[in-house]
Amino acid sequence: MRKILPVLLMMLIASPLWADGVYEKRSKASVDKVYTAVHDALEESYFWVVHEINIGDNLKHFSENWGDDYNRNKLTAIRSMIICNGGYANKISNTDPKMLALCPLRISVVGHADYVSVLFARPSVLAQGSPALPLVQELEKSIIEAIENGVVVAE
Numbered sequence: 001m002r003k004i005l006p007v008l009l010m011m012l013i014a015s016p017l018w019a020d021g022v023y024e025k026r027s028k029a030s031v032d033k034v035y036t037a038v039h040d041a042l043e044e045s046y047f048w049v050v051h052e053i054n055i056g057d058n059l060k061h062f063s064e065n066w067g068d069d070y071n072r073n074k075l076t077a078i079r080s081m082i083i084c085n086g087g088y089a090n091k092i093s094n095t096d097p098k099m100l101a102l103c104p105l106r107i108s109v110v111g112h113a114d115y116v117s118v119l120f121a122r123p124s125v126l127a128q129g130s131p132a133l134p135l136v137q138e139l140e141k142s143i144i145e146a147i148e149n150g151v152v153v154a155e
Contacts, residue, residue, distance in 0.1 A: 021125040023140075025118045025147050029154040031077040031111040038109065038118055041150030042083055045142055050104060051082040056111075076111030083107060088139045096132035099123075107147065118147050 027034050039049055056078040063070040084104040092099050108119040120143060127136040 021122050023120040023122055023144055023147070025144075025151050027116045027118070027151045027154055028114075029116060029151070031079070031109060031116050033154040034116045034118060034151060035079055035081075035109045037154035038107065038147055038150030039081060041146040041153065042081070042107070042143070045146040045149075046087070047083045047085045047105075047143060047146060049081045050084050053080045053082070054078075055080055055108075074113060076113070077116075078108065078110050080106050080108045083143070085139070088135065092132045092135050092139075095135060096130045099127055099130055099132045099136065102126060102136070105143065107143075118151060120144065120147060 029037075039052075042049060054077075056075065059071070059078070082104045083106070089100070089103050092102070102123045105123060106121070108117075110117045110119060122140055124133065124137045124140050127133045130136070
């Protein structure tokens with residue numbers, strides 16, 4: 001049993017539950033509709049969008065320099081929003097100040113030829129072993145719910 005337990009623990013840690021550190025929600029709606037609806041849903045859930053970046057437009061400035069290496073996946077848009085919830089930031093800092101490395105969080109909206117992806121790096125993956133993990137999981141769940149609600153509105 002002593003030899004099996006470590007193997008079982010490693011299998012659990014390496015399982016798909018932990019393996020995919022990026023949450024993705026897809027939509028057939030336009031990038032603008034998805035971005036706006038997710039932005040609004042986040043703010044309705046008290047996750048304030050403190051900064052917005054149009055990464056796709058910024059990358060276009062380098063298209064000549066990069067030549068054939070520019071936008072090989074033919075993405076139609078890359079937009080990000082930086083978000084924060086002061087209440088969660090305070091609770092997490094009170095539990096494990098090291099987890100403030102997660103603050104602020106970001107969400108990307110990426111346009112593909114036939115769909116839009118909303119991407120979110122799961123903070124619970126980095127919080128493994130932290131006493132703040134339950135709070136981080138709650139935070140992650142709230143953000144994912146807001147993303148899903150926003151996509152429903154967009155569609």
